[in-house]
Amino acid sequence: MSKKNVVIGVTGGVAVYKALDVISRLKKKDINVDVIMTKSACEFITPLSFQSLSQNAVIKNMFDEPKVFEIQHISLAKKADVLVVVPATANIIGKVANGIADDMLSTTIMATNAKVIFAPAMNTNMYNNPIVKENIKKLKSYGYEFINPSSGRLACGDVGDGKLADTEEIAEMILSHLHEPKDLVGKKVLVTAGPTRANIDPVRFLTNRSTGKMGYAIAEEARDRGAEVVLVSGPTSIKAPLGVKIIKVETNEEMLNAVKAEFDTSDIVVKSAAVSDYKPKTYSDKKIKKGPGNLNIELERDNDILKELGTLKKHQILVGFAAESNDVIENAHIKLKKKNLDYIVANNIIESNAGFGSDTNRVTVINRDGKEISLDNMSKRLVGHELFNMILNNK
Ligand SMILES: Cc1cc2nc3c(=O)[nH]c(=O)nc-3n(C[C@H](O)[C@H](O)[C@H](O)COP(=O)(O)O)c2cc1C
Known part of the structure; x- marks a missing residue:
């Protein structure tokens, strides 16, 4: 069986470092991982950690000179078996829900036919904001999937919903999507x-x-x-x-x-x-x-x-x-x-x-x-x- 390809989109939240654990779990299952980081994500952790764990060059800027002659957002969009945004900010959820494609990650999400999964992580008030809720509802109606955040003490000190789901669960969900055969669909x-x-x-x-x-x-x-x-x-x-x-x-x-x-x-x-x-x-x-x-x-x-x-x-x-x-x-x-x-x-x-x-x-x-x-x-x-x-x- 050929190697499976997962694209991990990393956006700018405090939970960024947890995405490293998800990647490590996928690599242990011999899955190829490509990482796209937003500009904000790079403020939290340097791409070097993601590059080291994924063993692939991290993609950050849509207008970087391509390493090979292919249009990267299209090639990654095609290559992905699953695209997972972890952690997903209120910003990326809002952008995709409203058709905005203004950086490498949002453009790749727009261009892919693969299953896209968001693992949101944000402050409780942000997560409970009716605009965020509405955006999530809209994306779900289009078939985008969400791994619900858990409740707990957040980095800002608040206690409530918005904590990134357990990384083991996120990896489990990704592996479940990659599983073959899918011979019980509809049952x-x-x-x-x-x-x-x-x-x-x-x-x-x-x-x-x-x-x-x-x-x-x-x-x-x-x-x-x-x-x-x-x-x-x-x-x-x-x-x-x-x-x-x-x-x-x-x-x-x-x-x-x-x-x-x-x-x-x-x-x-x-x-x-x-x-x-x-x-x-x-x-x-x-x-x-x-x-x-x-x-x-x-x-x-x-x-x-x-x-x-x-x-x-x-x-x-x-x-x-x-x-x-x-x-x-x-x-x-x-x-x-x-x-x-x-x-x-x-x-x-x-x-x-x-x-x-x-x-x-x-x-x-x-x-x-x-x-x-x-x-x-x-x-x-x-x-x-x-x-x-x-x-x-x-x-
Ligand atoms: C210290 C700090 C922590 C942040 N944590 C979060 C977060 O957990 N979730 C979130 O949605 N936004 C968070 N933000 C705000 C985002 O970084 C901001 O909305 C940014 O525009 C997101 O860009 P991106 O979605 O392109 O990565 C944080 C900002 C700062 C400065």
Whole structure:
């Protein structure tokens, strides 16, 4: 595969130095990076740092003598697979929104057919200024993308919105756009992840060891392949993937309701959450006090979400997970049939480097005809990749 090309536009804000980290992350992925700096950006950091990290000459002035005989703003506009403005000032956002092309960066943005992403960073009052808001809205309506700034303490001492998004997230977003293939464009993928909680009293609950890593990896894979992704997640400590609609739930009931609300419009549904099968028959709304003897809590069956989806299924491809500690494959075949699934991903949760909490997994995927496809131990992200390959190729 030929090398991907990213053009980074750097504008004049205090967060300029953070663009260096984005470039460094892209270079580690073997991506060619060209940098265009505005005149103001050069007031904050010299181009030398950007040149050293990108290993390309930095472009600053539209009227510099070209190094090779090509018109630079056109050649970079054509070369870019993605153009990212980081940090993006209120000024560059305003210029592009109003068709102004008066320097190398704004002219290249105007001339490119590549995806353009802005990562704004500015003082809170500037970010909340209705003119800036209007410009962002206008640019979004034309298909320009934004990585929203976060909230926090800004360089000027103010606290509020306007802090440049995390550089890891910015790099993740760029890599997502460069990802190939884009074979899930136009599809809606619904993923569930993590554990659920069955509450005993206001303090205690029953749960399981699921961390959500498998489902989050599947959601990221679907997003990178171009799908619209909805991730219904039980309580986890993992960062929500960018560009994915996340619905946070706690209980089985909440997960059921969230999934049912999204089900009809989904094309592919991957249920990787470890949903509680049982819940306490009675919930105590006061903390249960310690007593002298044993405490017995009677459990009753909770909703079987997967089974319910299996009966509601129309056009959807429904994928379930079987986390088993014994007779893994046999149990998975039974679950596949009983719940009317199209695929089941069976994994042995007591195997090392697989199952709960691990970054890798070893699974066997069984299709609706009962055909088994065993995958080697691989990252959970790669499991997601193989799973969508099977679904899309009807394997
Ligand atoms: C110290 C200092 C910090 C600045 N920080 C920001 C900022 O974070 N965001 C912003 O939009 N403008 C900021 N500005 C204002 C811009 O530099 C100014 O609007 C400039 O015209 C932007 O030009 P450019 O968009 O061509 O880079 C700052 C200016 C100064 C002097």
